[in-house]
Amino acid sequence: MELYRLLDIQPGITALIGSGGKSTLLSLLAKELTAAGGRVLCATTTHIFPPEGMPLVHSVADARKALAAGGPVCVGAWTAEGKLGPPREPLEAYRAVCCYLLVEADGSRRLPLKAHAPCEPVIPPDTVRTILVAGASGLYRPIREAVHRPELFCPLAACSPEDAATPERVARVIRAEGWGDLVLINQADAARAAALELAALVGKPAVVAALNKGEWNHVGCDTGRR
Secondary structure (H helix, E strand, C coil), X not given: CXXXXXXXXCCEEEEEEECCCHXXXXXXXXXXXXXXXXXXXXXXXXCECXXXXXXXXXXXXXXXXXXXXXXXXXXXXXXXXXXXXXXXXXXXXXXXXXXXXXXXXXXXXXXXXXXXXXXXXXXXXXXXXXXXXXXXXXXXXXXXXHEECHHHHHHHHCCCCCCECXXXXXXXHHHHHCCCCEEEEECCCCCHHHHHHHHHHCCCCXXXXXXXHCEEEEEXXXXXXX
């Protein structure tokens, strides 16, 4: 089954949050949805590296033209640090020119696990689906090494930065924060048993995946809306 079907991606805005594979997920979904006949725009509400192989535009008018040529398109504005930031025009303005708007809505500094600061994630209004990504490669590693913002993670998990990021602790943080309609546990090829254990504990629909290998399957509850 295509990943976008498994994740129940609908027309409108889909927000990708968390850590351990958001950019890979964005690119995969963009390709699948385009192949299925959708007009796909990718953007961010934070700072990201632009997806490889996508035209980059900076306005609604340019987005309309680029989408007409076929293929997914990325929209945004360059930051002083050389990353891509939010577009200068409101994201809502881009909804009129695309079927699907895929948005990376927080950062993780390339670490597989994270806790969210009070100022994030920055989920756009009218988002129809929010997917929380977690990287299984961080499971059972010391929290201080594997987690972005361990100082926020540890109070929620009732542990110290020197402790291991066990599935139970990661799930405790996910449940406490409450973000996401479903959880996608990526990097399962690095720790499949631990990924399955985490999926059983998160308290919401979960998908276990190795996105870099094109492998995914749902675990536990159905991933459709309730």
